[in-house]
Amino acid sequence: MVKPSIGAGRMIKMLSLCFLLTLAAPSAAQSLQLNGPDSTVREGYFTVNVSSTTDASEPIASLVIEASSSKDFKQNLQTFPALGDFKKLSLTGFSDGTYYLRARSEDVSEYSNVIQVRVQHYPLWQALGLFVVGFLIFTALVVTIIRFHQKSEAEPADD
Amino acid sequence: MTEFALDTSVGLTIVVLFGIGWILFGYWLGRKNKTHEDFALAGRNVGFAFAAATAMATWVTSNTTLVAPQLTYQFGLWGMIGYSFAALGLLLFAPMAKRIKQLLPNGYTSGDFVRLRYGQVAWWVFIIISVVYAFGWLISLGMAGGILLESLSGLDYHIGMTAILIICVGYTLFGGMRAVIATDFIQALIIIVGVSVIAYWLIDNVGLDSIHQNLSAEHPQLLDVLFPAAVMFLFNNIFFGLGEIFHSNVWWSRALSFKKDVAYKAYLTGGLMWLPIPIVTGFIALAAPQLGIFPPSADMIGPTVAAAVLGKAGAIVVFIVIFSALASSLDSLLAATSDLVTQDLFHKKFKPKASDKTLMRFNRYCILGLGIMTWLFCLPRIATLGALLNFAGAFVASTIWPIVLGLYQRKLSGSYAAAAMAFGTLSGLVGYFAIGFYVAALISCAVSGVICWVGVVNSQRLFDWRQLNEEN
Numbered sequence: 216m217v218k219p220s221i222g223a224g225r226m227i228k229m230l231s232l233c234f235l236l237t238l239a240a241p242s243a244a245q246s247l248q249l250n251g252p253d254s255t256v257r258e259g260y261f262t263v264n265v266s267s268t269t270d271a272s273e274p275i276a277s278l279v280i281e282a283s284s285s286k287d288f289k290q291n292l293q294t295f296p297a298l299g300d301f302k303k304l305s306l307t308g309f310s311d312g313t314y315y316l317r318a319r320s321e322d323v324s325e326y327s328n329v330i331q332v333r334v335q336h337y338p339l340w341q342a343l344g345l346f347v348v349g350f351l352i353f354t355a356l357v358v359t360i361i362r363f364h365q366k367s368e369a370e371p372a373d374d
Numbered sequence: 375m376t377e378f379a380l381d382t383s384v385g386l387t388i389v390v391l392f393g394i395g396w397i398l399f400g401y402w403l404g405r406k407n408k409t410h411e412d413f414a415l416a417g418r419n420v421g422f423a424f425a426a427a428t429a430m431a432t433w434v435t436s437n438t439t440l441v442a443p444q445l446t447y448q449f450g451l452w453g454m455i456g457y458s459f460a461a462l463g464l465l466l467f468a469p470m471a472k473r474i475k476q477l478l479p480n481g482y483t484s485g486d487f488v489r490l491r492y493g494q495v496a497w498w499v500f501i502i503i504s505v506v507y508a509f510g511w512l513i514s515l516g517m518a519g520g521i522l523l524e525s526l527s528g529l530d531y532h533i534g535m536t537a538i539l540i541i542c543v544g545y546t547l548f549g550g551m552r553a554v555i556a557t558d559f560i561q562a563l564i565i566i567v568g569v570s571v572i573a574y575w576l577i578d579n580v581g582l583d584s585i586h587q588n589l590s591a592e593h594p595q596l597l598d599v600l601f602p603a604a605v606m607f608l609f610n611n612i613f614f615g616l617g618e619i620f621h622s623n624v625w626w627s628r629a630l631s632f633k634k635d636v637a638y639k640a641y642l643t644g645g646l647m648w649l650p651i652p653i654v655t656g657f658i659a660l661a662a663p664q665l666g667i668f669p670p671s672a673d674m675i676g677p678t679v680a681a682a683v684l685g686k687a688g689a690i691v692v693f694i695v696i697f698s699a700l701a702s703s704l705d706s707l708l709a710a711t712s713d714l715v716t717q718d719l720f721h722k723k724f725k726p727k728a729s730d731k732t733l734m735r736f737n738r739y740c741i742l743g744l745g746i747m748t749w750l751f752c753l754p755r756i757a758t759l760g761a762l763l764n765f766a767g768a769f770v771a772s773t774i775w776p777i778v779l780g781l782y783q784r785k786l787s788g789s790y791a792a793a794a795m796a797f798g799t800l801s802g803l804v805g806y807f808a809i810g811f812y813v814a815a816l817i818s819c820a821v822s823g824v825i826c827w828v829g830v831v832n833s834q835r836l837f838d839w840r841q842l843n844e845e846n
Contacts, residue, residue, distance in 0.1 A: 298669050307593065
């Protein structure tokens, strides 16, 4: 049986390789984490934010959010670039449906995790019901003020 | 990579130059203040031009310059149209302002009226509502200053917020209401000219057709006239605006400081001048998706888009317009709230025999104290401007009916008025948390209105209007 032996030169090479791998590890392991709304969105707008697993304070270059109505991001793909160095985006104008979102950046080779956002607007009957209630109260208020004003103009304040 | 329209140093330079200018102007105007009445109500002698300008400029605030674009970005067309309906607050307050001047020729504050008309219990409820609202608005204005600088120049939010508070507290402290109204006049001119320039620039650079095409294809919800949350928001915003104006001492102190027969015309003119401004500021936000601008917070959308379209020169115009809008409201609110604390709490409750000099000194301490408290509340950026303002909507909308009926109807008693404000507010808050911010004011006003109606039907005693004039 031959015992394996490691020469000094080989040992130095291996240690150097380990050191280089240690240095390179953060960038290789860097990934993006995307977070979005936890519950169903009722108004069609919501905020998402992205964090980097390496250094939260470092800017993420050319951060873009992709949204699609399909899990494989092949249907109705929309892209939303982040403003400046911000890692948070306020997105708006979504109709009823389920949307899949992910983040990408120039710095990171892989996409972030995919999040699912469900948008379900309030039922129209509920909105119109409130509209009618508001309209009736407002009309009553305007009529009240105009009639009171006309009356007070006709009769001085010491009526 | 940074895409801000202005260098941080340019933003700071504008703030410093404006700040020095306004504070010196306030100091110069303040030399004419000889009595507390001069300081708090500008001698009750404000003419039509200044009166209309201050009404319009004060109402052009973070609401119109930052929140109108925010809500347009979130609710689409209804956001800007709904916001322009807030002009109804000024228009409907016009006849009431005339009535206020008639009923309270020697009055100082809206709190004075509620105490004399409805008694102590209603007064306490009213003061709590007023304080919550005043701080909500003050905080939103301080936050808006920070957001403005951050959006345009990338300057840290806390520095921008601190700068605008120091400037407004500075010139209000020196000049009182006289400085507030005089600076409002200049700020109104800046706002009107600036907004007109921005509107022309935007239409010329972007074009209505291209914005419409992009929204139709990518964000059709923003063009939908039956957008549910937006439809719910419409009347809520109207009632919020009415509640803000009807109850707030900002508007009462103006009505009382105007010359006789000026208030009605001034509020009417101010309202008509204000009407198109949210349409212009809101329209800016509709261009955002086409330009690929998606800010971290929706309340940053207005200045960010304007700066992106208009370039560096445009960004400076936007900056000056919004800065003027914020300053014209912040100074008014500081002055009116300190008047309320000085007159209603310090003078009426603690030091009825306080000399004129003591009242003036206390009023100045109040302005300083309010500025410091606002700064402390602004430090943590707790919510978006829209959400913060609409929280106050649950409070102020409950005062609409008690104020209107209190000014014209002799039957509504203090207990019903207090109940209407208290239960209206509580119901509005339940709506705010259970449904959303876009129903808080509507629910509050509806519940308060029902209680007032029951009160008018059940009350037996008739109020004597002469009790409102404390001099008699």
